[in-house]
Amino acid sequence: MRPARALIDLQALRHNYQLARELSGARALAVVKADAYGHGAVRCAKALQRDADGFAVACIEEALQLREAGISGPILLLEGFFEAVELALIDRHDLWCVVHAQWQIEAIEQAKLARPLTLWLKLDSGMHRVGFHPADYQAAYQRLLASGKVAKIVLMSHFARADELDSPRSEQQLAVFQEARQGLAAEVSLRNSPALLGWPAIPSDWVRPGIMLYGATPFEQPHEAASRLQPVMTLESRVISVRDLPAGEPVGYGARFISERPTRVGVVAMGYADGYPRHAPTGTPVLVDGQASRIIGRVSMDMLTVDLSDVPGASLGSRVEFWGRNVLASDIAAAAETIPYQLFCNVRRVPLIYSDD
Numbered sequence: 001m002r003p004a005r006a007l008i009d010l011q012a013l014r015h016n017y018q019l020a021r022e023l024s025g026a027r028a029l030a031v032v033k034a035d036a037y038g039h040g041a042v043r044c045a046k047a048l049q050r051d052a053d054g055f056a057v058a059c060i061e062e063a064l065q066l067r068e069a070g071i072s073g074p075i076l077l078l079e080g081f082f083e084a085v086e087l088a089l090i091d092r093h094d095l096w097c098v099v100h101a102q103w104q105i106e107a108i109e110q111a112k113l114a115r116p117l118t119l120w121l122k123l124d125s126g127m128h129r130v131g132f133h134p135a136d137y138q139a140a141y142q143r144l145l146a147s148g149k150v151a152k153i154v155l156m157s158h159f160a161r162a163d164e165l166d167s168p169r170s171e172q173q174l175a176v177f178q179e180a181r182q183g184l185a186a187e188v189s190l191r192n193s194p195a196l197l198g199w200p201a202i203p204s205d206w207v208r209p210g211i212m213l214y215g216a217t218p219f220e221q222p223h224e225a226a227s228r229l230q231p232v233m234t235l236e237s238r239v240i241s242v243r244d245l246p247a248g249e250p251v252g253y254g255a256r257f258i259s260e261r262p263t264r265v266g267v268v269a270m271g272y273a274d275g276y277p278r279h280a281p282t283g284t285p286v287l288v289d290g291q292a293s294r295i296i297g298r299v300s301m302d303m304l305t306v307d308l309s310d311v312p313g314a315s316l317g318s319r320v321e322f323w324g325r326n327v328l329a330s331d332i333a334a335a336a337e338t339i340p341y342q343l344f345c346n347v348r349r350v351p352l353i354y355s356d357d
């Protein structure tokens with residue numbers, strides 16, 4: 001069997017969830033959209049089910065997958081519904097729903113529902129993606145209340161630059177939010193992972209941790225609270241071929257690496273079709289049998305090459321860690337000019353192997 005695989009540590013996932021709660025002092029919706037950032041939404045939600053105040057997903061398809069797997073707690077649709085017909089399913093499966101646009105309010109007014117809805121009313125406080133304009137926010141709130149279709153409204157907004165700890169933008173967005181919600185006595189949800197970890201003074205009755213649940217820091221710089229996270233996914237494989245090259249020989253597509261000295265090359269069963277980033281350059285760190293090494297040459301679809309010259313004892317079958325407990329996904333993301341979110345979401349083809357102790 002091909003040795004590439006992703007180990008998923010559910011104990012670490014629970015640790016990170018509890019840390020989100022502890023740091024925020026708030027109730028926390030575990031964000032498991034996009035198949036739990038590549039970690040497997042059903043297995044992750046089941047592992048968190050006993051502890052979690054609820055879950056958040058991007059769309060009804062993802063919510064129904066959780067309901068079908070027996071997840072019975074609150075599930076929030078972070079973008080609400082895309083078409084009015086989804087309201088029947090939202091009603092039947094008792095889902096919570098973001099409302100970010102006027103047409104959604106009109107659809108709710110016209111819907112025939114068995115029970116009142118829990119809605120999260122989204123303000124555009126400056127990210128300018130979705131949400132109500134501050135000038136329209138109070139009217140949207142009042143109109144939803146007046147619809148008679150609503151059990152509860154949570155006030156929410158989302159930060160564009162919470163990962164930049166020296167940026168004034170998050171506080172500016174908070175000020176816009178506070179101004180827009182004046183006089184509305186309702187619960188508030190503002191903080192995603194970077195806001196939760198990096199902006200402790202920003203209020204939130206509900207937090208929405210995503211990336212931190214999976215143990216990766218959203219920050220580019222070292223950060224005390226983020227250093228308490230435990231990596232959940234370990235992406236690993238094994239050396240499937242070894243060869244010794246003299247100086248001056250090329251390795252892989254495009255001869256992007258040419259040996260400067262006699263080099264022992266290990267070929268590893270891992271490629272961009274598994275989600276390892278093709279843009280990881282020569283020098284990107286890996287761990288071979290627990291020892292530091294580096295990628296050399298281009299990452300190809302099913303294989304990549306590592307430098308075994310300074311890894312004594314490495315041979316056919318040596319274990320290679322690409323990210324996980326020892327190699328931080330955020331470091332690999334930085335080397336490949338992306339973010340850990342995308343590394344995790346891209347993982348495919350490899351089996352996900354779960355452990356829970």
Ligand SMILES: *Cc1c(COP(=O)(O)O)cnc(C)c1O
Nearest residue numbers: 031078158192193208209210211
């Ligand atoms: C994805 C998402 C989150 C989670 O963000 P992280 O940075 O992964 O913590 C929170 N809120 C909303 C609205 C989202 O879309």
